[in-house]
Amino acid sequence: MSQIAELSNTLSELRTRAPLVHNITNFVVMNSTANALLAIGASPAMAHACEEVEELASLAQALVINLGTLSPPWIVGMRLAAAQARSLGVPWVLDPVGAGATSLRTGTARALLGLRPTVLRGNASEILALVAENEATTRGVDSTEASSSALETAAALSRAHGCVVTVSGAVDYVTDGEQVIEVANGHPMMTRVTGLGCTASALIGAFLAVQPDPLRAAAQAMAVLGIAGEIAAERSEGPGSLQMHLLDVLYRLDEPALSRLRMTSWRLQTPG
Numbered sequence: 001m002s003q004i005a006e007l008s009n010t011l012s013e014l015r016t017r018a019p020l021v022h023n024i025t026n027f028v029v030m031n032s033t034a035n036a037l038l039a040i041g042a043s044p045a046m047a048h049a050c051e052e053v054e055e056l057a058s059l060a061q062a063l064v065i066n067l068g069t070l071s072p073p074w075i076v077g078m079r080l081a082a083a084q085a086r087s088l089g090v091p092w093v094l095d096p097v098g099a100g101a102t103s104l105r106t107g108t109a110r111a112l113l114g115l116r117p118t119v120l121r122g123n124a125s126e127i128l129a130l131v132a133e134n135e136a137t138t139r140g141v142d143s144t145e146a147s148s149s150a151l152e153t154a155a156a157l158s159r160a161h162g163c164v165v166t167v168s169g170a171v172d173y174v175t176d177g178e179q180v181i182e183v184a185n186g187h188p189m190m191t192r193v194t195g196l197g198c199t200a201s202a203l204i205g206a207f208l209a210v211q212p213d214p215l216r217a218a219a220q221a222m223a224v225l226g227i228a229g230e231i232a233a234e235r236s237e238g239p240g241s242l243q244m245h246l247l248d249v250l251y252r253l254d255e256p257a258l259s260r261l262r263m264t265s266w267r268l269q270t271p272g
């Protein structure tokens with residue numbers, strides 16, 4: 001089956017099953033992420049109270065944990081939810097927002113990585129910070145590095161933690177430590193809207209709920225966001241209308257739109 005047909009099938013499955021995606025995410029993107037999940041056909045729930053996250057994680061078909069506006073009480077809930085998801089076999093995504101900018105973020109991201117996310121997704125600076133000795137690699141929440149510079153680190157993290165790792169940027173790389181899927185869709189204007197990386201992570205959650213292969217699920221989610229961002233940017237005068245058009249395009253995404261897919265895959269030379 002062609003990559004476009006596979007993507008189209010996963011998308012139909014998502015729209016039919018409308019999976020519940022539990023998000024512990026940040027105040028900046030709670031609204032835009034919930035709307036993106038609804039537009040693509042999933043059912044979002046945003047909840048972070050320690051008293052309910054385990055219950056919700058067990059009802060959900062996927063969990064997304066995002067460190068965007070981190071504070072200590074939330075970390076307790078994140079750990080409970082991640083452990084519950086892991087023990088019930090619910091796929092979960094870690095978005096280490098701002099790892100490398102502060103020690104709270106880097107330390108929390110590393111600790112959550114130990115709870116074995118199904119997919120880790122960050123920009124290059126964040127992914128590099130998860131293994132860097134020198135922690136000051138991230139400028140706030142935006143990357144200072146091209147995604148390709150973090151590919152080797154992503155593959156090493158993937159092998160060390162048994163998770164799929166996605167590095168986003170102008171080109172997105174998705175790896176399980178052996179294979180790499182590269183997605184070249186997207187538009188530079190997307191960096192001028194806050195939280196489209198967070199949206200990417202949430203969409204990965206939705207795709208994991210219906211696509212059992214996490215490498216494919218993550219790559220397909222990145223492709224959908226990149227394609228939708230591209231089409232939306234072409235219709236927009238700037239970031240304000242991009243945000244609005246993105247939701248409309250995600251909602252209407254069809255086969256002609258999916259034919260913009262720019263996905264290639266290859267095998268890494270693994271050490272040893």
Ligand SMILES: Nc1ncnc2c1ncn2[C@@H]1O[C@H](COP(=O)(O)OP(=O)(O)OP(=O)(O)O)[C@@H](O)[C@H]1O
Pocket residue numbers: 097122123124141142143168169170171172185186187188189190191193194195196197198199200222225226229
């Ligand atoms: N220079 C670019 N050209 C084309 N597309 C891009 C570019 N930069 C980012 N994108 C698109 O935006 C998506 C979000 O990735 P990005 O790396 O900007 O996330 P992020 O830094 O985590 O963002 P945030 O923290 O604001 O959520 C990418 O998957 C890609 O589709």
Ligand SMILES: Cc1ncsc1CCO
Pocket residue numbers: 026028029067068069097141194195196197198
């Ligand atoms: C701008 C910003 N600050 C904390 S989270 C967030 C959203 C993008 O990651």
Ligand SMILES: [Mg+2]
Pocket residue numbers: 097098122123141197198
């Ligand atoms: Mg981010």
